[in-house]
Amino acid sequence: MATTLLLLPVLGAGQRARAQPYPPSPVITGVQFYPATFEHDKAPGSDNWPITWADDDNQYTSWGDGGGFGGTNQVGRVSLGVARVSGPHSGYSGHNIWGGYNSDVPATFGGKSYGIISIAGILYMWVAPGSGKDNFISQTLYHSSDHARSWTSAGWSFTQAQGVVLPTFLQFGKDYAGARDEYVYIYAIRLKDASDLVVQKPGQIDLFRVPKSQLLQRNAYQFFAGLDAGGQPTWTSDLSARRPVFEDARGVGWNVSVSYNAGIGRYLLCTEHDSSPHGNLGMFDAPEPWGPWTTVGYWSNWQGYSSTFFWNFSPKWRSADGTDFVLVFTGVGAFDDWNIISGTFTVTPLLEAPGNLTASAVSAGQIDLAWTDNSTDEEGFAIARRREDNPAGPPTVTLTAYAGSNTPPTIEAAGSANSFRTGALVVNDRADTWTRVPAELADSTRLLAARDDRQSQPLSAMYTVELSGPATVYLPLDPRYGGGKLSWMDAGWSDSGLTCDSSAQAGWKIWKKEIAAAGTITLGVDEQQYDGMCYVFTAPGAGPWQQVTSVAADTTAYSDSGLEPATTYSYRVRAYRGGVTSAWCQPATATTLPAGEPRADGGGDDGGGNGDSVDAGADAGADEGAGDSGADSGPAADDGQAGGDEGGGDAATADSGNNAGDEASAGGCGCAASSPRRGLWLLLVVCGLLLAGGRRRTNGQR
Structure with a gap:
C-alpha cells in the first residue's frame, strides 16, 4: 500500500508539519512514495551514494566506509569507493570499479565524496579528506577519463577557512545532456558549525558556476552574488563576496543534492533541517538554479526512516514526463546502505514556451514582436528586453591629463602591440607581460601606465580620459593587493567575473564600470601603495534582462516603442499562469533604425503605448x-x-x-x-x- 505524503496538510504516519522556509510549490502539488518499492541490503555498511548518468549509459556513484556493492562494513571496506550501476530500475546491477569488494582496481586514496558528475565522458568528483568533522577540512576536485578506474587531482582545494564544505554538482541528463548553458553549477553548504556532522544553522547554501571546459581551473570559478534589479543572477570571482542562493533559518544539512527534472521543468534541491540524522527531509523546487525556491515537502521522520540524512534523485530512472522517479538515499544504523524508493509527483498542467519569436524594427524608436502561442490556458505573457552591444562600436579614448607618474601613460589602441592582449606589457616601465587575458576583452584599447606612479604623488595618481561614446571600463587588480575594491572606486564599479594572469602574478581580478555617454571621466589610484594601473575600454556590454510588460492571454504580438535609435535589443517571451511560468522562448534580436530614417512600415512618427501612432x-x-x-x-x-x-x-x-x-x-x-x-x-x-x-x-x- 502506498503512503501518500501530499504537501500540507496531508501527511503520512510518523510525519508532522513543519514551518517551511519557502511557500508551497505552484508546480509540484503532491508527492507519493511507494514503500513496497523500498530496497536496500545491496551494500550494507556503505553510505552516501551521490549519483550521475554517464556517456556509456551507466550511472556512477560513490560510497564511503564500506565494501560497496556485495561488500559489508568489514568485507572490502574502503574509506572511499566508486561503483557503476547498470541497467534499468527494474533490473539493475551494481559493480565496484574503484575500491571495495571484488573491485576492478583498488582505491588509491581515501576521503568522502558527496558530488560526482559525468561531462563529455569525463567523471568529476569532489573529495573531502576524512570522516566526521574532517569532512570540513578541504574540498578537492578529482577527474577520471576511464570511467572511474583512475583519478587525478586538480591540484587545488576549497578550505574550511573559506566556509565551503561538501560541494555537489547540479545534475542534468545523460552525460550532462540538457544543461541550460555551457556552465557547470555547483552547490556547497556554508559552514557555520565545524564541531561535527550537524545541521548548519542558520542554513545557507552557496552556488558556484564554471565553464565546463574550465572545470579544473580554480580561477575560472564564479560565485553567486545575488539578483540584479531585473531578477537576473550576478556573479563574482571573489569568494568572500558570494551571497547564499538558498536559506533556511531552521538549518540545512551538512550535504545537499540538486538535479534538474526536464519533464517538469524544475530544479529539485534536497537537504536536511533542524537536526541530523533524523530523516528531516526538505525538498524544494525552482525554475532556475538560483530560484526562486518553493517547497515540495518539509518532513520530519520522513517515511518513518528516522536515521536518514542524504537524498539524491537518480538522473536515469525517471519517466519522460518527470512525474515518476527513484530516490537514492542513505543514513546510519539500518540505513547505512544503498537505499532506493520509487515515487510520483503530482504536478499542475505545464505551460509550453511560446515559439517562433520574431523582432522587426519599424522605426528609430520602435520594434514589433510576434510569436506563436503554444499554451492553451495561460493567463498572459511576460516580455523581457535587454540592450545589446552598442552598434557604434568601441569608443575612441583620448588621454587629456594625468598626475603622479614619472613615466607618461599612453593609450594603446585596439589591436596594437600593447593593447590588452597576451604578450603585451603589463606596465610601461617593467618587462612583465600578460600571459592570459579573457577572450571577451582580447585586443581591446587600454591605458598603459607606469609602475612608478607613487614616486611624485604619494596619495594618488589620476588619469583623465575623454570618451567618444558610451563605454565599459575594466580594471584588472593585482592579486597581491587583495583583489577587493580600491577606496576611490565608487558604487558603479562591480566584479566582472573575469580574471587574467601576468608573468609575475596569476589570478588578477577584473572590475568593470559602465559609462553611459560620451564625455570626460577621471580614473584614480587609491591612497594605498598601489601602482601600475591598467584600464581597458570596450563598447558597452549587453545590459541585464528586464521585464518590459505583460500582455493578456492569447496575445501574439506587441510593439515596443520609446527605444533609442540605431540600438540593438534582444527580446524573449514566456507564458504564465499564477505562480507557474513556461520556459523563456528563444530570444530574437533587432536593431532600431537610425534617427530620421523613414519608418519601415510607411507610417509616421512613433507614438506612445503599444506602438500606436498619434497625430x-x-x-x-x-x-x-x-x-x-x-x-x-x-x-x-x-x-x-x-x-x-x-x-x-x-x-x-x-x-x-x-x-x-x-x-x-x-x-x-x-x-x-x-x-x-x-x-x-x-x-x-x-x-x-x-x-x-x-x-x-x-x-x-x-
Whole structure:
C-alpha cells in the first residue's frame, strides 16, 4: 500500500508539519512514495551514494566506509569507493570499479565524496579528506577519463577557512545532456558549525558556476552574488563576496543534492533541517538554479526512516514526463546502505514556451514582436528586453591629463602591440607581460601606465580620459593587493567575473564600470601603495534582462516603442499562469533604425503605448472627413469605421476630384455648398486622407 505524503496538510504516519522556509510549490502539488518499492541490503555498511548518468549509459556513484556493492562494513571496506550501476530500475546491477569488494582496481586514496558528475565522458568528483568533522577540512576536485578506474587531482582545494564544505554538482541528463548553458553549477553548504556532522544553522547554501571546459581551473570559478534589479543572477570571482542562493533559518544539512527534472521543468534541491540524522527531509523546487525556491515537502521522520540524512534523485530512472522517479538515499544504523524508493509527483498542467519569436524594427524608436502561442490556458505573457552591444562600436579614448607618474601613460589602441592582449606589457616601465587575458576583452584599447606612479604623488595618481561614446571600463587588480575594491572606486564599479594572469602574478581580478555617454571621466589610484594601473575600454556590454510588460492571454504580438535609435535589443517571451511560468522562448534580436530614417512600415512618427501612432491634427481631420483610408496594414484595418460614418463611409482610396467631393458632401457634414468653401473643404479632406494613410491604429486606440 502506498503512503501518500501530499504537501500540507496531508501527511503520512510518523510525519508532522513543519514551518517551511519557502511557500508551497505552484508546480509540484503532491508527492507519493511507494514503500513496497523500498530496497536496500545491496551494500550494507556503505553510505552516501551521490549519483550521475554517464556517456556509456551507466550511472556512477560513490560510497564511503564500506565494501560497496556485495561488500559489508568489514568485507572490502574502503574509506572511499566508486561503483557503476547498470541497467534499468527494474533490473539493475551494481559493480565496484574503484575500491571495495571484488573491485576492478583498488582505491588509491581515501576521503568522502558527496558530488560526482559525468561531462563529455569525463567523471568529476569532489573529495573531502576524512570522516566526521574532517569532512570540513578541504574540498578537492578529482577527474577520471576511464570511467572511474583512475583519478587525478586538480591540484587545488576549497578550505574550511573559506566556509565551503561538501560541494555537489547540479545534475542534468545523460552525460550532462540538457544543461541550460555551457556552465557547470555547483552547490556547497556554508559552514557555520565545524564541531561535527550537524545541521548548519542558520542554513545557507552557496552556488558556484564554471565553464565546463574550465572545470579544473580554480580561477575560472564564479560565485553567486545575488539578483540584479531585473531578477537576473550576478556573479563574482571573489569568494568572500558570494551571497547564499538558498536559506533556511531552521538549518540545512551538512550535504545537499540538486538535479534538474526536464519533464517538469524544475530544479529539485534536497537537504536536511533542524537536526541530523533524523530523516528531516526538505525538498524544494525552482525554475532556475538560483530560484526562486518553493517547497515540495518539509518532513520530519520522513517515511518513518528516522536515521536518514542524504537524498539524491537518480538522473536515469525517471519517466519522460518527470512525474515518476527513484530516490537514492542513505543514513546510519539500518540505513547505512544503498537505499532506493520509487515515487510520483503530482504536478499542475505545464505551460509550453511560446515559439517562433520574431523582432522587426519599424522605426528609430520602435520594434514589433510576434510569436506563436503554444499554451492553451495561460493567463498572459511576460516580455523581457535587454540592450545589446552598442552598434557604434568601441569608443575612441583620448588621454587629456594625468598626475603622479614619472613615466607618461599612453593609450594603446585596439589591436596594437600593447593593447590588452597576451604578450603585451603589463606596465610601461617593467618587462612583465600578460600571459592570459579573457577572450571577451582580447585586443581591446587600454591605458598603459607606469609602475612608478607613487614616486611624485604619494596619495594618488589620476588619469583623465575623454570618451567618444558610451563605454565599459575594466580594471584588472593585482592579486597581491587583495583583489577587493580600491577606496576611490565608487558604487558603479562591480566584479566582472573575469580574471587574467601576468608573468609575475596569476589570478588578477577584473572590475568593470559602465559609462553611459560620451564625455570626460577621471580614473584614480587609491591612497594605498598601489601602482601600475591598467584600464581597458570596450563598447558597452549587453545590459541585464528586464521585464518590459505583460500582455493578456492569447496575445501574439506587441510593439515596443520609446527605444533609442540605431540600438540593438534582444527580446524573449514566456507564458504564465499564477505562480507557474513556461520556459523563456528563444530570444530574437533587432536593431532600431537610425534617427530620421523613414519608418519601415510607411507610417509616421512613433507614438506612445503599444506602438500606436498619434497625430491629433492629421488623424482628427481624416476621421471627420472619410474614416479609414484603407492604407493601414495593422491588425485592425477597419478601426476607422466610426469616423467614416461621420464623414461618409470608408473611403478605400484617397480619391481626388468630384467623386471624393460628392461622397464627402453626402455625408452631411453641414458645410455650405458654395464652390470656394466646398473646394477648401475638399482640399482639407484629401490632405487628411493622404496624411492618414500611414497612420497605424490598433483596436480603436490611436
